[in-house]
Amino acid sequence: MTHIPDISVIIPSNQNQDAVCRLVQAICAQTVKPYEIVLVDSSNQGGVYPEKIGELCSVSGIKLIYEHRDIALPGDARNIGLVMAKGTLIAFIDVQTIPRPNWLETNSKILAGHSAAGTLGATCFSADTRFERLVRDAFYGVLPRRTLPGSMFKREVFEKTGRFIDWARAGEDTEWLLRLEVLKIQIRYSSVALVDYVGLIGLDLKQILKKWNRNYTASRELPHFIPQKLLLWSVFYPLLVLIAFNWNYLIAEWRMDSPMYVGHVTKIAAILPVLIYIIIRGLILPLQRGVQIRNLLPARFLGIVSVCFVADFVKVLVFSLPKGKHDATPINSTNLMP
DSSP, X not given: OEEEEEEEEEEEEOSOHHHHHHHHHHHHTOSEEEEEEEEEEOSTTOSSOOHHHHHHHHHHTOEEEEEEOSSOOHHHHHHHHHHHOOOSEEEEOOTTEEEOTTHHHHHHHHHHHSOOSXXXXXXXXXXXXXXXXXXXXHHTOSXXXXXXXXXXXXXXXXXXXXXXXXXXXXXHHHHHHHHHHHTTOOEEEOSSOOEEEOTTTTOOHHHHHHHHHHHHHHHTTSGGGSOHHHHHHHHHHHHHHHHHHHHHHHTSTTOTTSTTOOTTHHHHHHHHHHHHHHHIIIIIHHHHTTOOXXXXXXXXXXXXXXXXXXXXXXXXXXXXXXXXTTTTOOOSSOOOOO
């Protein structure tokens, strides 16, 4: 049994006890085991950690620190964990991101072999049903994605970046990672997957719509979710349509023999953005994320486009509505940001 005494694993949780036990079991099965697990629990079942978790940690020689809060959004829970953790290396994992057995060993070797301040998670998204695979291919792809869950950082990183935003239900991890880029803090990442996200399994369209609405509502005040492009097109695209509508009148003077005359210009102006959206959402982005072309053609890409359109429509609605007083209210379900 190999331990690295400097590693503290922080887990924010508002999930059911079975899901937490599954995650702790995966941590206890690591080829290199951490010194401690810091579990910050805000679930309805919380107050006392399950006996099975205590047994797993005891057998594995891992110290368990358990903290229950009635309300602790993900960023707040991670901040609480940072205060309680004793390790000089801080590893983050979420309840529905299950680490593979070599997760801690690989990340600790990467940090030991380089001057980097941290490593990002390399996460693959699991899917069983046809619908789940559509969602995965539309938003995540099949290549490992760099995520905060599955990451490991030297403690001094937080002295430079500050803590996580504690009022956001979703998107706080992306906002913090952007701070690393702005501060030019050197970060490494594994080229192979070390973590599996299982939060898509068992979800249907109704559940995903509720999650999207919740997460976009909770995170829309974060800088990287400000709909700048949406605002731009709300001004710029009507201008393009106006120009297209008057093009032949102003430029070609309705002379069909003029080289500047464009037939059906208004129809082209109306249809072109739709075609661009379909190509980008249904083909280009999935291909960049590792989805094979044979899994997109001849018609599956239309299903992906449909899923993306629903998500983008929800985003437009949420970003267009006035902020409500319950925007940051925690909900006991998995964070899912497409």
